[in-house]
Each structure stands twice: as C-alpha cells, then as structure tokens.
Amino acid sequence: MPYRRTPAVQARMDGRRDAVLGAARALLxxxxxxxxxxxxxxxxxRIATGSVYRHFPSKSVLAVxxxxxxxxxxxxxxxxxxxxxxxxxxGVAAAVETFARRALASPRLAYALLAEPVDTAVEAERLVFRRAFRDVFAARIAEGTASGRLPxxxxxxxxxxxxxxxxxALIGPLSGATGRTDGPGPHTPAHLVAFTLRALGVPHADHP
Known part of the structure; x- marks a missing residue:
C-alpha cells in the first residue's frame, strides 16, 4: 500500500518549501x-543545502x-x-504608474525580473510575464477603442x-540605471503616464 502523507506532514513540507522560496525572494x-x-x-x-534539493531538484527549477x-x-x-x-x-495610465512605482521601489528586483541574464528556462518565463503585462494593457485599450473613447x-x-x-525607461541601458542601486528619478512615473496617454491618442495629455 503506497505511503500517504498525513495533513500535518504535508503542512510541514509546504511550510519548509515556502521558507525556501521566501529566502530566495529576499536574495533575489x-x-x-x-x-x-x-x-x-x-x-x-537556515537549513541544510540538501533540504533545498528535497523541494527543488535543481537551481533552474528553483529559479523558475x-x-x-x-x-x-x-x-x-x-x-x-x-x-x-x-x-x-x-486604467492603462494607472497600470503604467503602478508598474513604474513598484520597479523604482525595488530596482534590483526589477532588473532581475526584466533584464538580468538568466538561463533559458527563466527567460521563457520572462516572456510569459511580459505577455501578461501586455494583455493587461491591451484589454483596456481594446475597451477604449470599442467605446470610441480612444482612437x-x-x-x-x-x-x-x-x-x-x-x-x-526603468531598467534598460538607455535609462541610466545600473540594475543595482541607481535608477531613474522620482518623476519617472509621472513622465511615463504622460507618455502613455499621448501614445494612446488622448487629447491634451500634457507633460507633467
């Protein structure tokens, strides 16, 4: 008869796995x-290296x-x-502003998510990530064009x-950011919002 983990054992394993991911997030x-x-x-x-491998068989699996x-x-x-x-x-402007403010609040993390050289498995996930953001923006743009509120x-x-x-603008080589501690200035989100509204074709979207 195959062994089945009790709820208590499974909860302990899940807790250890979450602890590993939490430590990895802090390092990231x-x-x-x-x-x-x-x-x-x-x-x-604060666990043995072997304990990490019990939950993640390789660094690549952990990174993904x-x-x-x-x-x-x-x-x-x-x-x-x-x-x-x-x-x-x-709505699109609010999404862009949120994206920018969160990136500026943790520039090293933003660099890791968007541009740091990584292995192919993480790079594939990065593409999924960028598509997800694109789809959030596209849904509201489509709503605006369908209703006539956007060109x-x-x-x-x-x-x-x-x-x-x-x-x-936030972490690319043209932004002036290093991907470590330096980055665009505090007015960057407002500038990106103004750029976004102009790109959408909103009349009188003035510079901040």
Missing amino acids: ADEGYAGCTVAAVAARA ELFRSVVTAEVEAVSAAAGRPEDPAE RQDPLLTAAGLVGACAE
Whole structure:
C-alpha cells in the first residue's frame, strides 16, 4: 500500500518549501539571480543545502518557481490598478504608474525580473510575464477603442510598445540605471503616464 502523507506532514513540507522560496525572494531582491545559489538560499533559510534539493531538484527549477511567485504578485498589482478607473485610458495610465512605482521601489528586483541574464528556462518565463503585462494593457485599450473613447488602433501593438517603453525607461541601458542601486528619478512615473496617454491618442495629455 503506497505511503500517504498525513495533513500535518504535508503542512510541514509546504511550510519548509515556502521558507525556501521566501529566502530566495529576499536574495533575489538584494543580489539578483546571480546571488541565488542553492547554498546561499539554504544559508538564508537556515537549513541544510540538501533540504533545498528535497523541494527543488535543481537551481533552474528553483529559479523558475521563484520567478513565477514574484511575477504573479506584480501582474496582480498592475491588473488591479488597471481595472479601477472607469475610463480605459486612465486604467492603462494607472497600470503604467503602478508598474513604474513598484520597479523604482525595488530596482534590483526589477532588473532581475526584466533584464538580468538568466538561463533559458527563466527567460521563457520572462516572456510569459511580459505577455501578461501586455494583455493587461491591451484589454483596456481594446475597451477604449470599442467605446470610441480612444482612437482606433491595434490594442496588442500599442500595449506591446508600452511594455517595451516602460522596461527600457526603468531598467534598460538607455535609462541610466545600473540594475543595482541607481535608477531613474522620482518623476519617472509621472513622465511615463504622460507618455502613455499621448501614445494612446488622448487629447491634451500634457507633460507633467
């Protein structure tokens, strides 16, 4: 008869797994993926290295799971911001502002999520992440074009352009950010919002 874990045993295992991911998240925010070695994660979680491997068979598996857990929170925050305003253009602007403010609040984490060199498994997840943001923007742009509150345009194309613009302005090589401690200034979110509204075709979208 196969062994079945009791609820108490499963809860302990889940708690240890969550502790490993929590330690990895802290390291990711401080040092990026380069610092998220299995040994470093184990040390941060105060467990043996072998205990990490019980839950994640390789660094790549741990990195993918880590990326998914962090990105899910980011996408949820941006999606919630996009859905609050009644006006579609204001919804897209709110999503962009939220994206920017969260990136500026943790620039090392933003660099890790958007641009740090990673292995192919994490790079594939990164593409899923960028598409998720694009789809959040595109849904509100499509709503605006359908209702006539925004000029006719390709929602997916405009949304993809906005995702690329945000990433470049916040952590790309043209932004002046180092990906570590320096980054764009405090007025960057307002500038990105103004840029977004102009890109959507909103009349009189003045510079902040």
